[in-house]
Amino acid sequence: MDVVSNQSVQHFKNDVGIRFQLYNSLFTSLPFHKIEKTGILLSLLSSMCEEGYEKGSSPVEIIEDFFSRHTSFTTRKERLDLMFRLVQYVERQVVLFDALEDASYKKINDFSGPGTLKQLMSAVAQNNKEAQFDKVLEDFCVRLVLTAHPTQFYPGSVLGIIRDLSNALLKNDASEINVLLQQLGKTPFFKKNKPTPFDEAVSLIWYLENVFYPAAGRILSELKNQFPGIATNKHSVIKMGFWPGGDRDGNPFVTKDTTLQVAAALRGAILKCYYFDVRRLKRRLTFHDVEEIMSDLERRLYEEVFIPGKGSQITDKEIISILEGVKQIVNEKANGLFVSRIQDLISKIEIFGLHFASLDIRQDSSVHEKVFSRVAASQAGILPADYDTLEEKEKVKLLLNLKPLNDASLFEDTVVKDTVEVVNAIRSIQESNGELGCNRYIISHATSVLSIIEVIGLFKLNGIGCEEMNVDIVPLFETIEDLQNAGDVMKTLYSLPEYKAYLDRRGRTQTIMLGFSDGTKDGGYLMANWSIYRAKEELTRITRQYGFDVIFFDGRGGPPSRGGGKTHKFYASMGRNISNREIQLTIQGQTVSANFGIIDSAQFNIEQLINAGVSSSLFADRYPPLNGKQEQLLQELSSYGFDAYIKLKNHPQLANYLYEMSPLRFYSETNIGSRPAKRGQQQASISLGDLRAIPFSGAWSQLKQNVPGFFGVGTALKQMEYIGRFEELKQLYNESLYFKTLLDNCEMAMSKSYFPITAYIAKDEQFGAIWQMIYDEFVLTKQYIYKLTGHDTLMGSYPVDKLSIRMRERIVMPLVTIQQYALVQLREGNDDKEDSLQEVLGKLVMRCSFGIINAGRNSA
DSSP states (O other): OOHHHHHHHHHHIIIIIIHHHHHHHHHHTSOOSSSTTHHHHHHHHHHHHHHHHHHTOOHHHHHHHHHHHHOOOOSHHHHHHHHHHHHHHHHHHHHHHHHHHHHTHHHHSOTTSTTSHHHHHHHHHHTTOHHHHHHHTTTOEEEEEEEOOSOOOOOHHHHHHHHHHHHHHHHTOHHHHHHHHHHHHHSOOOOSSOOOHHHHHHHHHHHIIIIIHHHHHHHHHHHHHHOTTOOTTTSOSEEEEEOTTTBOTTOTTOOHHHHHHHHHHHHHHHHHHHHHHHHHHHTTOOSTTTHHHHHHHHHHHHHHHHSTTSSOOOOHHHHHHHHHHHHHHHHHHSTTTTHHHHHHHHHHHHHHTTTSSEEOEEEEHHHHHHHHHHHHHTTSSSSOTTGGGSOHHHHHHHHHTOOOOSOGGGOOOHHHHHHHHHHHHHHHHHHHHOGGGSOEEEEETOOSHHHHHHHHHHHHHTTOOGGGOOOEEEEEEOSHHHHHHHHHHHHHHHHOHHHHHHHHHTTTEEEEEEESHHHHHHHOHHHHHHHHHHHHHHHHHHHHHTTOEEEEEEEEESOGGGTOSSHHHHHHTOOTTSOOSEEEEEEEHHHHHHHHSSHHHHHHHHHHHHHHHHHHHHTGGGSOOOOHHHHHHHHHHHHHHHHHHHHHHTOTTHHHHHHHHSSGGGGGGSOOOSSOSBSSSOOSSOOTTTBOHHHHHHHHHHTTOOGGGTTTHHHHHHHHHHTTOHHHHHHHHHHOHHHHHHHHHHHHHHHTOOGGGGGGGGGOTTTHHHHHHHHHHHHHHHHHHHHHHOOSSTTTTOHHHHHHHHHHHHHHHHHHHHHHHHHHHHHHOTTOOOHHHHHHHHHHHHHHHHHHHHHHSSOO
């Protein structure tokens, strides 16, 4: 371990570990509930869990032993009541731990070290690459897209407490900490009603206002201070994207009205940020010829925010022009006093405009198919009645020459009607928020050229031709098969004269989204990651061949099992064979609060991504692309991993295993997201095909098995050893940042697995074989990762992260134990299946999910 890592570990132990023990002892002694000494009982249960699992006890045996040895409770009601109270304590312990990590963030992470903006700017100056750096930043940006995917269990009130608690811990204000811990104990974590899509949007707008707005401003200011000549006004180095209110895929609750409402909220929020910044600036700019200008700007922004509809709408260009004028006067007449603050605000306006974040529209291709099937059946004369039976080429031709549909009200299906009408919502948002307010349409399950042309058809139905479309069409390729076919789809698309002309008008650039979600569920960890790498290579080559540029948008989300983890290292490792003009990725759920929950962490993680993208261009020799032999090696490795994963995936009991042994069936009751847990009709049965990736990954993480993040890796490595190619893999691990990062993230997923908790399943007649299959693969993977890396522990290269995970897993062990206990009771309570008991046990399972997922941070 190097000196910096050693210091970080020591800071973590002192500022997080020791302080957690200190404040936790205070916290668990607070009298929150009817039952005294709940905190002491929780400590006893934690110890019993650790000792019990080491001896091979089951969750049921541990819980029963706990009640008989440490309580006088004998009735089921008393015991369940105590378990709910223990759950509430653990939830709040996780919050305390989160707040301590946030408060210590700057001590634990080196803001001048590898991957930071300071390190990048220093490398640029030392290597005399200022001109190339300026050139790269003309096109390059990091685009973070906040999604509404439901893995965030903290309600807004708790997020506020975390923020205040972090600040109090930073100041070591014991009195304030005590009060906030008491507030935390009384604040409910459970939402009684499902959030609407607008509620989800409001929650994420909080992060835009309080975290991303100041963090992005800091980064741009640092860049401009070091390199004043950088023209960031032409192309912002940071962009924000937004899915709540625009993402319709599988969510019937998102409507045209929702989309318009969210766009208005985004515009209102950014204007409010500008208004308060102008007010603060005005207190400093008290000079002759300036004060009056600032007062007028403050008044106009006030009217925009608080008296909507009064007067003409102000534009972002107008605000910048006013501030540039003020800056000039201050430079000439006030010795440039506070000019840096004026520039900071101008930089923020360059990033956020009047849209704050670009609202993406997303819909599944099957819905578009249904739209045109209904149009053909409507007898409106726009499409032939036999449209559904035509070949794809004929359908494409018809859609490219489609006439407008005069009346969308003829559709009875509300989803079909909304899909047609959302085009007008896009146009309306662009008028109020600017083109960047809503200028992308993403097609889930894009499997063909027709999938993409159907979006052009939607605009034509609304009387908008290709030449008037101010929208980028973004196909999303997710499954292994879709990724393999993506090159052929795009070749055919680029060959269409109409589409080529459309791309010419859109800056000769095609954005393509590649999704890990269904990819990992479909083909396993190795094949999903490798298929995306190969698809990027092929799509880069094909797009360049046709004279266009390609930008890749990754549906990473956050968890290692879906492409998350050490994301910036993946981008640094791409090499020149893969387009790196922009880094675009989704950020979701608890990954938002984990990586971007405070200004410091947001700044650090955005800087890491900027550094990765820019470095791979400026210092390409440090990140050579994989050569043909290395690619063949990884292809073979992935194929063996795929074969192993498919055996598990095709096991006839796998869906039932997840349904019965994990909290999967209770996901829809958590009230954390507006989206249903399954695509399509909500039947009682479950199948992997219609199961969404988030409940799929989340169920495995709560089982502490994390199958999507490692399964097949051990078998693949063993097979490579058997055929005599293991030494080649060792060499590749030492030479390729891509391969190393792939295994680093696998190790992270495995570090959050703990099989003793579910070892009792090995004896189960129905599911014992599946559990054994998964456990054997876990042991094999760990064995071969040690062989490959030379480490004797998982995450040996990341000591602080490893320590954090270990402590978090210890905190939630009682929750996982209680959850498994309740699941067993639900399965085995054959003689006592009254509805009320079943309901209470189900609620207990669901409530345990909150703390487990929040503690895992990026595990679901």
